[in-house]
Amino acid sequence: MENIDYEEFVFVEESDIHGKGIFISTGVSKGEKILSIKGEPIDGNECMRREEEEDNVYIFWNFEDMYIDTAMTNKIKYINHNCDFNCDIVDENKDGLMLIAYKDIKAGEELTIDYGYEDIYEECACNLCINELE
Ligand SMILES: [Zn+2]
Numbered sequence: 001m002e003n004i005d006y007e008e009f010v011f012v013e014e015s016d017i018h019g020k021g022i023f024i025s026t027g028v029s030k031g032e033k034i035l036s037i038k039g040e041p042i043d044g045n046e047c048m049r050r051e052e053e054e055d056n057v058y059i060f061w062n063f064e065d066m067y068i069d070t071a072m073t074n075k076i077k078y079i080n081h082n083c084d085f086n087c088d089i090v091d092e093n094k095d096g097l098m099l100i101a102y103k104d105i106k107a108g109e110e111l112t113i114d115y116g117y118e119d120i121y122e123e124c125a126c127n128l129c130i131n132e133l134e
Contacts, residue, residue: 006034010075010111017080017126021110028105034087037097039070063091081120082112083128089113 006028015021028034037060042050047067050056058071070077076099079087086109088102105111121129 004032006032007036007075010035012075012078015078015080015110017082017110017112019080020078021080021112022075022078023108023110024105025107027107028101030101030104032101033098034101034111035076035099036092037068037070037073037076037089037099038095039068039073039076041095042067042069060089060097062094062097066094068095068097080110080112081115081117081124082110082126083114083121083124084126085112085114087111087113 006024006026009024009026010022011025012020013023024034039060041062042059044065044067047059047069050059050069056069056071058069058077060068060070062068079099086101086103086105087099090098090100092098099111099113
């Protein structure tokens with residue numbers, strides 16, 4: 001399979017879900033790697049400090065007790081939650097994560113993940129959650 005660097009196709013734009021989101025301008029097949037998530041590796045204590053003292057919401061859990069702070073990145077930090085998500089995050093190594101396509105994605109679609117936080121679902125306005133209320 002041809003190795004396409006999808007990162008250059010990822011762009012930031014206003015989102016219908018929340019604030020800004022990240023979108024892709026080309027189609028991606030399920031399982032393909034889209035974007036390498038590189039940020040500042042921090043440990044669990046520093047993660048808690050940044051979340052509480054700095055209100056930082058751009059931290060991704062890596063593995064074991066390692067976290068990646070993506071506040072300084074220009075794309076991945078804008079990824080939104082959707083219960084009907086189309087992307088997944090997998091461990092790459094100690095310093096990085098990889099965003100992959102969880103399903104086939106069409107050109108122009110917003111890229112979303114499952115944040116996995118209970119408090120997000122209560123406020124979620126995705127199609128699945130809105131239909132549940134009706
Ligand atoms: Zn939802």
